[in-house]
Amino acid sequence: MIDPHHVLPPEDMSNEAIVRRLTEQANVRIQNGQLKKKKLVWLELTGCSGNIISLMNGFNPNLEYMLTLMVDLVYSNSLMAAEGEEAIERLMSVLDEEFILAVEGAVATKNNGLYNVIGRWRGKPFTALQAAKMLGEKASHVIAVGACAVDGGPSAAKPNLAECVGLSDIVKRPMIKLPGCPCHPDWFLGTLAHLLMNGVPELDNMDRPLLFYSTLIHDRCPRRPFFDKGIFAKTLGEPTCLFKLGCRGPVTRVDCPTRKWDGYVNWPIGASTCIGCSQFGFPDKMGPFISYDITRE
Amino acid sequence: MNENELELVRRQIQLTFDEIQYLIRMLYSTKDYHTKNLTLNQLWNKVSLLHFLTNMLDQQQISSTVTPTLPQPSQPAPPSHMNQTTPQTVPQNLPTITREQLANATGRNGNPAYVAVGGIVYDVTNNKAWSAASHFGLPAGKDLTAEFASCHAGQQWILSTLKPVGRLV
Amino acid sequence: MKKRVVINPLTRISGFMEIDVMLEQNKIIEVKTTGSIFRGFEQMMVGRSPFDAIYLTQRICGICSTAHSVASSLALEDALGVQVTALGRYLRDALHCCEFLQNHIRHTYQYTIPDYVKLPDVSSIFKVDHGDFRLPQKVNEQLANHYFESLRMSRLAHQMLAVIGGKAPHNHGVFVGGISTPPNADQIVRMKSILQTITAFIEEKMVPDVYLIAKYYDDYFHMGKGPGNLMSYGAFDRYKDLGTLYVDPLV
Numbered sequence: 001m002i003d004p005h006h007v008l009p010p011e012d013m014s015n016e017a018i019v020r021r022l023t024e025q026a027n028v029r030i031q032n033g034q035l036k037k038k039k040l041v042w043l044e045l046t047g048c049s050g051n052i053i054s055l056m057n058g059f060n061p062n063l064e065y066m067l068t069l070m071v072d073l074v075y076s077n078s079l080m081a082a083e084g085e086e087a088i089e090r091l092m093s094v095l096d097e098e099f100i101l102a103v104e105g106a107v108a109t110k111n112n113g114l115y116n117v118i119g120r121w122r123g124k125p126f127t128a129l130q131a132a133k134m135l136g137e138k139a140s141h142v143i144a145v146g147a148c149a150v151d152g153g154p155s156a157a158k159p160n161l162a163e164c165v166g167l168s169d170i171v172k173r174p175m176i177k178l179p180g181c182p183c184h185p186d187w188f189l190g191t192l193a194h195l196l197m198n199g200v201p202e203l204d205n206m207d208r209p210l211l212f213y214s215t216l217i218h219d220r221c222p223r224r225p226f227f228d229k230g231i232f233a234k235t236l237g238e239p240t241c242l243f244k245l246g247c248r249g250p251v252t253r254v255d256c257p258t259r260k261w262d263g264y265v266n267w268p269i270g271a272s273t274c275i276g277c278s279q280f281g282f283p284d285k286m287g288p289f290i291s292y293d294i295t296r297e
Numbered sequence: 298m299n300e301n302e303l304e305l306v307r308r309q310i311q312l313t314f315d316e317i318q319y320l321i322r323m324l325y326s327t328k329d330y331h332t333k334n335l336t337l338n339q340l341w342n343k344v345s346l347l348h349f350l351t352n353m354l355d356q357q358q359i360s361s362t363v364t365p366t367l368p369q370p371s372q373p374a375p376p377s378h379m380n381q382t383t384p385q386t387v388p389q390n391l392p393t394i395t396r397e398q399l400a401n402a403t404g405r406n407g408n409p410a411y412v413a414v415g416g417i418v419y420d421v422t423n424n425k426a427w428s429a430a431s432h433f434g435l436p437a438g439k440d441l442t443a444e445f446a447s448c449h450a451g452q453q454w455i456l457s458t459l460k461p462v463g464r465l466v
Numbered sequence: 467m468k469k470r471v472v473i474n475p476l477t478r479i480s481g482f483m484e485i486d487v488m489l490e491q492n493k494i495i496e497v498k499t500t501g502s503i504f505r506g507f508e509q510m511m512v513g514r515s516p517f518d519a520i521y522l523t524q525r526i527c528g529i530c531s532t533a534h535s536v537a538s539s540l541a542l543e544d545a546l547g548v549q550v551t552a553l554g555r556y557l558r559d560a561l562h563c564c565e566f567l568q569n570h571i572r573h574t575y576q577y578t579i580p581d582y583v584k585l586p587d588v589s590s591i592f593k594v595d596h597g598d599f600r601l602p603q604k605v606n607e608q609l610a611n612h613y614f615e616s617l618r619m620s621r622l623a624h625q626m627l628a629v630i631g632g633k634a635p636h637n638h639g640v641f642v643g644g645i646s647t648p649p650n651a652d653q654i655v656r657m658k659s660i661l662q663t664i665t666a667f668i669e670e671k672m673v674p675d676v677y678l679i680a681k682y683y684d685d686y687f688h689m690g691k692g693p694g695n696l697m698s699y700g701a702f703d704r705y706k707d708l709g710t711l712y713v714d715p716l717v
């Protein structure tokens with residue numbers, strides 16, 4: 001078997017190939033019984049439920065593959081057939097077992113969490129805050145998926161009326177953080193595959209897997225030669241560097257330029273500025289996203 | 298720098314002037330929007346180069362050691378010898394910049410983007426981390442000494458990658 | 467005897483909702499629905515750079531993000547007095563249509579079908595303890611297969627969006643005046659090719675599937691009818707050359 005960490009050309013080194021190798025390996029081990037399908041709980045908390053939509057956009061591996069071959073998904077507000085009490089019972093039943101917890105969305109803390117009720121349990125509202133605490137403490141691994149779960153993200157944008165915070169402010173324990181708005185399906189599925197096969201991937205000082213979050217967008221950007229020559233776009237749609245318009249590529253570390261999105265066809269800077277959605281402090285600290293009263297050159 | 302090198306710099310300056318004149322003539326003769334833009338950008342590059350070269354000469358007159366301008370490190374981990382907390386050597390003959398002037402250098406509407414840290418005003422107009430003249434929610438045109446200290450403690454090297462343009466008074 | 471039924475979470479929607487029903491002699495006498503999430507996006511816009519609204523409002527909802535960017539850009543055009551060219555409108559609406567396709571396919575299969583179709587026992591999320599399943603086994607099997615096939619289709623719809631929108635959800639393409647970067651021939655033909663695959667799926671599978679379910683559940687047409695007051699702001703409407711392709715604004 002190929003060790004995914006030590007693959008050299010002429011093996012295919014594309015992003016797709018790397019993710020495929022990782023997942024294929026996991027699959028082999030599941031089939032020969034080395035691995036048992038772990039349970040996965042996907043909690044949607046205070047956010048747009050867009051990370052699960054993004055997960056459905058995964059090409060290789062895709063959602064079907066994850067559902068059938070990687071993990072046993074027990075709870076997902078967007079996908080599960082059960083509803084109401086039955087759904088919440090399912091959620092509670094995993095507490096006695098080993099499970100991986102993936103959380104998208106921030107945690108609304110105002111009024112004891114009542115700004116986001118995710119269900120009803122024993123006749124009482126079950127808040128995002130309660131869910132985060134309860135499941136976060138019991139899970140074998142916790143993955144914070146998307147900007148909101150990592151540090152509050154858009155849900156915590158000023159003036160933050162719901163008093164949203166990131167998951168790590170509520171659940172004090174080691175966790176893997178996958179910022180991005182939304183999180184790229186490969187970032188999640190690649191991390192999950194790594195977790196299943198080789199344990200927690202190597203993380204940077206902000207708990208992000210180095211596998212995906214290590215290189216500045218700006219250092220891999222196809223518009224970079226224009227930056228170096230000082231040729232800047234004055235409006236969107238010009239093919240030159242978007243720096244003057246507010247591009248946050250120079251402060252954002254993630255592999256968008258080489259990975260690309262939605263079946264690897266395009267990426268934000270292919271259309272407009274990078275808004276730093278994978279950098280902490282998004283969106284407040286990444287504004288203005290697009291600005292026309294620009295500096296002199 | 299020895300005499301030879303000095304001569305080289307002077308020749309370079311002369312050459313740049315010639316190029317600038319050429320570019321200006323070019324600007325007059327073209328009507329195409331994109332060529333114009335391109336020429337303007339090149340002009341700006343040349344002016345930066347001039348700025349750099351004249352600065353180099355200035356420094357030469359003050360002290361005979363020249364601190365080489367380092368390429369901006371893009372990895373967050375700086376080499377340890379750059380991690381010192383003593384202030385970097387900044388040119389002595391910087392012009393003074395008032396708080397009012399600083400407040401105008403917001404980087405908006407064609408103004409340059411300046412920020413002050415520890416009494417020195419730096420030009421961040423074309424610094425990669427300051428797109429749209431803002432950096433992690435901080436606008437240019439301000440004294441950001443406290444913010445720098447809280448966000449970049451122990452990363453004094455960052456300042457040495459910036460271009461000092463004046464002393465805040 | 468009154469009886470109260472509360473359903474929360476109402477799963478298979480994008481967001482959070484509670485349904486609170488009061489029954490008397492098997493007749494519904496009162497219903498309350500509650501959206502149980504509040505973030506306050508209106509207040510977030512205050513004091514922000516206006517163009518940021520196009521990208522930030524998308525974060526309201528993951529499945530319909532493009533709609534919010536379109537709405538924001540329309541509002542900004544109104545405020546700035548920008549006249550959009552016909553081409554700008556077509557391009558932006560084409561992008562919006564991709565979101566519609568994605569949304570409708572996922573709504574039909576991922577959000578609705580599990581109420582009528584028993585899904586295979588491959589994952590715990592497909593388990594239900596009760597339900598009103600009436601489809602014969604063969605039909606059920608066919609629709610369950612389409613459930614998985616549809617995942618590919620909705621994915622392609624988002625891919626089509628990303629070709630000019632940069633990424634999806636939360637695109638970077640919609641902007642004041644139309645879209646941010648004009649597409650080239652390569653991108654247009656790529657979108658057209660994807661569209662062909664999706665169209666075939668919708669015409670050959672999705673639409674017939676909906677009719678099939680309707681046949682087995684025809685009594686549902688007479689249950690829970692609302693007052694019938696509907697309102698539309700219009701979409702893909704009143705083009706200069708093509709007229710209205712979808713709906714005009716009406717009440």
Ligand code: HEM
Pocket residue numbers: 216250251252253369370371372373412414419424426432433435441442444445448449455458459
């Ligand atoms: C709110 C306070 C601040 C925060 C949170 C912050 C955060 C950051 C971060 C995270 C980076 C690294 C980006 C990366 O390469 O991954 C960075 C780089 C940088 N920061 Fe700040 N910063 C702050 C204040 C300042 C101030 C006041 C200055 C003014 C001089 C400044 C100047 C820079 C520069 C020049 C870089 C680029 C360094 C390089 O060349 O790699 N920062 N900042």
Ligand code: SF4
Pocket residue numbers: 217218219221222223224225227240241242243247248249250269274428
């Ligand atoms: S477009 Fe953005 S990321 Fe690309 S070179 Fe310019 S500033 Fe850097």
